[in-house]
Amino acid sequence: xxxxxxxxxxxxxxxxxxxxxxxxxxxxxxxxxxxxxxxxxxxxxxxxxxxxxxxxxxxxxxxxxxxxxxxxxxxxxxxxxxxxxxxxxxxxxxxxxxxxxxxxxxxxxxxxxxxxxxxxxxxxxxxxxxxxxxxxxxxxxxxxxxxxxxxxxxxxxxxxxxxxxxxxxxxxxxxxxxxxxxxxxxxxxxxxxxxxxxxxxxxxxxxxxxxxxxxxxxxxxxxxxxxxxxxxxxxxxxxxxxxxxxxxxxxxxxxxxxxxxxxxxxxxxxxxxxxxxxxxxxxxxxxxxxxxxxxxxxxxxxxxxxxxxxx
Amino acid sequence: xxxxxxxxxxxxxxxxxxxxxxxxxxxxxxxxxxxxxxxxxxxxxxxxxxxxxxxxxxxxxxxxxxxxxxxxxxxxxxxxxxxxxxxxxxxxxxxxxxxxxxxxxxxxxxxxxxxxxxxxxxxxxxxxxxxxxxxxxxxxxxxxxxxxxxxxxxxxxxxxxxxxxxxxxxxxxxxxxxxxxxxxxxxxxxxxxxxxxxxxxxxxxxxxxxxxxxxxxxxxxxxxxxxxxxxxxxxxxxxxxxxxxxxxxxxxxxxxxxxxxxxxxxxxxxxxxxxxxxxxxxxxxxxxxxxxxxxxxxxxxxxxxxxxxxxxxxxxxxxxxxxxxxxxxxxxxxxxxxxxxxxxxxxxxxxxxxxxxxxxxxxxxxxxxxxxxxxxxxxxxxxxxxxxxxxxxxxxxxxxxxxxxxxxxxxxxxxxxxxxxxxxxxxxxxxxxxxxxxxxxxxxxxxxxxxxxxxxxxxxxxxxxxxxxxxxxxxxx
Numbered sequence: 187x188x189x190x191x192x193x194x195x196x197x198x199x200x201x202x203x204x205x206x207x208x209x210x211x212x213x214x215x216x217x218x219x220x221x222x223x224x225x226x227x228x229x230x231x232x233x234x235x236x237x238x239x240x241x242x243x244x245x246x247x248x249x250x251x252x253x254x255x256x257x258x259x260x261x262x263x264x265x266x267x268x269x270x271x272x273x274x275x276x277x278x279x280x281x282x283x284x285x286x287x288x289x290x291x292x293x294x295x296x297x298x299x300x301x302x303x304x305x306x307x308x309x310x311x312x313x314x315x316x317x318x319x320x321x322x323x324x325x326x327x328x329x330x331x332x333x334x335x336x337x338x339x340x341x342x343x344x345x346x347x348x349x350x351x352x353x354x355x356x357x358x359x360x361x362x363x364x365x366x367x368x369x370x371x372x373x374x375x376x377x378x379x380x381x382x383x384x385x386x387x388x389x390x391x392x393x394x395x396x397x398x399x400x401x402x403x404x405x406x407x408x409x410x411x412x413x414x415x416x417x418x419x420x421x422x423x424x425x426x427x428x429x430x431x432x433x434x435x436x437x438x439x440x441x442x443x444x445x446x447x448x449x450x451x452x453x454x455x456x457x458x459x460x461x462x463x464x465x466x467x468x469x470x471x472x473x474x475x476x477x478x479x480x481x482x483x484x485x486x487x488x489x490x491x492x493x494x495x496x497x
Numbered sequence: 498x499x500x501x502x503x504x505x506x507x508x509x510x511x512x513x514x515x516x517x518x519x520x521x522x523x524x525x526x527x528x529x530x531x532x533x534x535x536x537x538x539x540x541x542x543x544x545x546x547x548x549x550x551x552x553x554x555x556x557x558x559x560x561x562x563x564x565x566x567x568x569x570x571x572x573x574x575x576x577x578x579x580x581x582x583x584x585x586x587x588x589x590x591x592x593x594x595x596x597x598x599x600x601x602x603x604x605x606x607x608x609x610x611x612x613x614x615x616x617x618x619x620x621x622x623x624x625x626x627x628x629x630x631x632x633x634x635x636x637x638x639x640x641x642x643x644x645x646x647x648x649x650x651x652x653x654x655x656x657x658x659x660x661x662x663x664x665x666x667x668x669x670x671x672x673x674x675x676x677x678x679x680x681x682x683x684x685x686x687x688x689x690x691x692x693x694x695x696x697x698x699x700x701x702x703x704x705x706x707x708x709x710x711x712x713x714x715x716x717x718x719x720x721x722x723x724x725x726x727x728x729x730x731x732x733x734x735x736x737x738x739x740x741x742x743x744x745x746x747x748x749x750x751x752x753x754x755x756x757x758x759x760x761x762x763x764x765x766x767x768x769x770x771x772x773x774x775x776x777x778x779x780x781x782x783x784x785x786x787x788x789x790x791x792x793x794x795x796x797x798x799x800x801x802x803x804x805x806x807x808x809x810x811x812x813x814x815x816x817x818x819x820x821x822x823x824x825x826x827x828x829x830x831x832x833x834x835x836x837x838x839x840x841x842x843x844x845x846x847x848x849x850x851x852x853x854x855x856x857x858x859x860x861x862x863x864x865x866x867x868x869x870x871x872x873x874x875x876x877x878x879x880x881x882x883x884x885x886x887x888x889x890x891x892x893x894x895x896x897x898x899x900x901x902x903x904x905x906x907x908x909x910x911x912x913x914x915x916x917x918x919x920x921x922x923x924x925x926x927x928x929x930x931x932x933x934x935x936x937x938x939x940x941x942x943x944x945x946x947x948x949x950x951x952x953x954x955x956x957x958x959x960x961x962x963x964x965x966x967x968x969x970x971x972x973x974x
Contacts (some may be wrong), residue, residue, distance in 0.1 A: 293551075443761060
């Protein structure tokens with residue numbers, strides 16, 4: 187497969203995954219913003235900005251952090267390359283230049299999303315309400331995935347697409363988890379109520395709320411949340427699951443290229459697959475995540491070097 | 498329930514003579530008249546939505562980068578009876594065969610120039626003549642693998658060839674998508690009449706491209722300038738339909754005289770390039786050094802016979818408007834046959850006596866630049882203002898060799914859905930001719946329609962639309 191095509195498909199998938207991740211994050215933020223400050227509402231508003239590293243950029247244009255400004259910044263702001271609008275625009279541009287390698291149905295799905303999103307942007311957020319808009323984006327993301335899964339050949343194009351999805355998703359899970367820990371460490375007095383909402387929102391923003399309560403009886407505990415989000419073999423957004431999927435794709439892509447990416451990924455996969463939650467907590471969750479993020483980024487860099495710059 | 502406006506007198510209408518449908522249109526017109534206008538409008542809206550969703554668009558130059566527009570699609574098909582198509586097909590085969598012979602000849606022995614049939618300087622000093630192609634032997638001696646021939650029907654009811662497109666003719670994707678849309682919107686019409694299918698065009702094209710190479714299992718690619726090109730949709734569409742890679746210049750490189758593409762598994766040899774880039778941009782080492790679209794070293798690999806480029810380099814000399822008047826002579830010279838399709842009578846302004854005639858009759862003629870395309874840089878005498886005519890008079894005097902003139906042929910009309918209802922609009926026809934080991938033509942082609950009332954310019958870049966083209970199979974008419 188052409189290197190340029192592979193790269194376009196990979197980045198298309200990353201941008202789409204990024205858009206879906208931000209959507210989930212905004213959804214939770216939106217809920218939390220409706221809470222009284224005593225339950226951590228204000229703190230929660232900052233989360234999308236710190237997680238995506240865009241606090242400074244946001245402050246350049248906005249005096250204070252409030253829900254409306256934040257939503258606009260992440261939904262429709264063209265200047266923000268991490269906004270849902272920018273991500274989908276980017277994904278659609280990538281898809282357009284390789285539309286011959288997507289199935290017609292997958293291409294039409296992403297193209298229709300883009301056209302409709304522009305339309306909704308013109309109408310403004312309040313036309314259908316924030317919740318409706320966020321739900322719609324999630325549904326479009328599901329539809330694209332379904333169309334791609336069900337109609338594309340499961341060949342190289344497909345594997346590079348999955349590779350992009352899981353690299354982005356692993357990065358996202360590690361970032362959210364790490365940002366949340368930092369935020370909680372900054373609160374001097376431990377307030378159980380705030381903690382409860384914070385852990386809950388963490389689970390929701392990773393689509394893991396139901397999964398948690400299905401897997402663990404009893405209340406929320408740091409140990410269980412850590413175990414689920416890092417080490418679960420079943421949760422599609424856990425780090426173990428994502429890294430395992432990255433490995434799967436790299437193995438199927440199976441060319442002489444990409445040995446370094448495969449080696450680094452296999453190492454990381456072993457750490458997670460045979461990891462123990464007690465060790466992680468003892469080692470220091472924050473330190474552990476930082477190391478993990480660095481490893482994921484190195485794998486991403488190696489994919490670049492070997493598949494699209496190596497030929 | 499739906500009214501069809503009567504054709505204007507003095508024009509040939511494809512569908513009606515006065516009130517009455519022509520025989521091959523009878524069934525369709527009965528159906529159209531019985532269909533509520535509201536239904537047609539709904540179908541048209543549905544088509545627009547679908548085309549936009551499929552991303553069947555073209556980019557307009559001069560507008561903001563990435564501006565994508567729909568080509569207006571008209572629901573009313575252009576119908577051609579079987580016998581008429583048989584005649585056209587024979588004429589097209591003959592014409593394209595002669596053009597390919599001509600190209601081989603001028604880059605080798607130049608018999609036609611030596612025989613004095615075409616003035617040598619007109620070929621050899623032509624901007625489109627590629628010196629680099631002299632003496633280069635191509636597989637099958639085929640230069641134009643894909644040809645689009647623009648035909649019109651004049652008021653006398655006769656077909657005329659308006660121009661040949663031997664470089665990178667486009668529009669075939671709209672032919673295919675229009676058919677798909679019509680079958681989706683009006684399945685009942687296809688049950689009622691046998692319309693010759695066109696859907697196998699991509700297979701024929703792939704086969705033509707594969708046969709163009711002498712390699713065992715040749716690797717074929719489509720070369721596009723990229724997603725901002727006006728015809729990008731078509732490039733991607735054809736690559737997808739044929740199942741071959743769609744590449745940009747930067748994806749290819751030349752090593753040891755062969756062409757390779759950069760893949761995730763390392764370099765891979767390329768044997769056939771179906772290029773949708775003009776000659777001048779193909780190889781920055783040989784032609785335009787500023788070209789970012791081409792592949793350095795491509796020309797040398799091509800001349801060594803290590804890669805096939807379709808269409809060949811230097812085909813532009815044969816579709817140039819200054820060469821066009823000689824095509825009937827080519828047919829007689831190479832094939833020893835009588836030309837089947839008519840040429841439009843043409844005055845070559847490079848000749849004194851022709852120029853004098855043209856200057857005297859500017860208000861009745863169409864004047865075109867010899868290298869022009871896309872409906873730009875032309876004068877339509879009867880429609881032009883006095884000021885415009887004077888401007889052209891000056892242009893002609895300054896550089897007569899740059900222009901040809903033709904009588905203003907009135908393109909035939911076909912009923913078309915426009916604001917005022919269903920009214921006659923002018924149309925042309927571009928069939929696509931594939932030349933491989935054999936010549937193949939899918940029945941019909943792309944019908945373009947000038948949507949503005951009275952306009953004769955059908956180009957999509959100037960507000961033209963398209964119609965589905967039906968060739969009826971084996972019917973009596």
